[in-house]
Amino acid sequence: MKRTGKKPATDRNFVVALSRGLDVLRAFQPHDGLLGNQEIAARTNLPKPTVSRLTYTLTKLGYLTPVPRFEKYKLAPAVMALGYAALANLGVGRLSEPFRQELMRQTGGACAVGGRDRHSMIYFGQARSDLTVGVQLDVGSRIPIATTAMGRAYIWALPDDERAILLRELREHYGSRWPKMRDGIERSGETIAKHGFAMSAGEWQNDVHAVGVALKLNDGTGPYAFNCGAPAFRFTEERLLNDIGPRLIAMVRNIEAALVGIAPPAQSKKQQSKNGKPGGKIARVAEGIR
DSSP states (O other): OOOOSOOOTTOTTOOHHHHHHHHHHHTOOTTOOOBOHHHHHHHHTOOHHHHHHHHHHHHHTTSEEEEGGGTEEEEOTTHHHHHHHHHHHHHHHHHHHHHHHHHHHHHSSEEEEEEEETTEEEEEEEEOOTTOTTOOOOTTOEEETTTSHHHHHHHHHSOHHHHHHHHHHHHHHHGGGHHHHHHHHHHHHHHHHHHSSEEEESSSSTTEEEEEEEEOOTTSOOOEEEEEEEETTTSOHHHIIIIIHHHHHHHHHHHHHHHHTSOOOOOOHHHHTTTTOOTTHHHHHHHTTO
């Protein structure tokens, strides 16, 4: 495997050592057992002395396991962590597809699942119908965290310290637009505390209303978030609160149960309102970023 994507001659921000280290890891193919420095050098078109230093470093970092008997290396389990989040996304996307399709049929709204990418949420699963004109987003689409139901559900599912960091980043990113966005995020925290879901009614796009619910996994990945949205005339705020939101909560709880292989627990409305509850920390967190 020859190296591609060489460092642009004028790009001073390009980290050559990192690029070469990743090239070494990419040299291992699914059918490979062990590779030596010479084989890696041939596949990456890197000098063998450079490869030797890189394999030594990757071994120290836990990404390669040396096999001294053959003077070769094999990928270590730690390499799996590099792509685990993406694999988890794909797994959640596949598993949740029938649930999202069913909710779409029940409500006439578009239902998606996404994860964070910097200041955006990115879709990796989407179910929609011809009824959702105005919500024409596909897998790979990005939506803002600060003003969408999906993004707000994600924000309030984060641990306190991570949430505070993200909110500071959003404040710096949006500048003068931040105070209005901050107020919407605070309101969404209160809505989650009371109802169990976040809501965005015309705050991202004037004619789009949606609710959002977070999904937390026990393996340390995520959180992820689901939304269900439609044109405002179809999903009124009253319907979001009394119909769409509770349906989305139930769907996400069923997905959580499917992920761990157990029957979904019966929940009262009072119990549902506690899901993802940020409690009295909302005002304190928001106060710290004003």
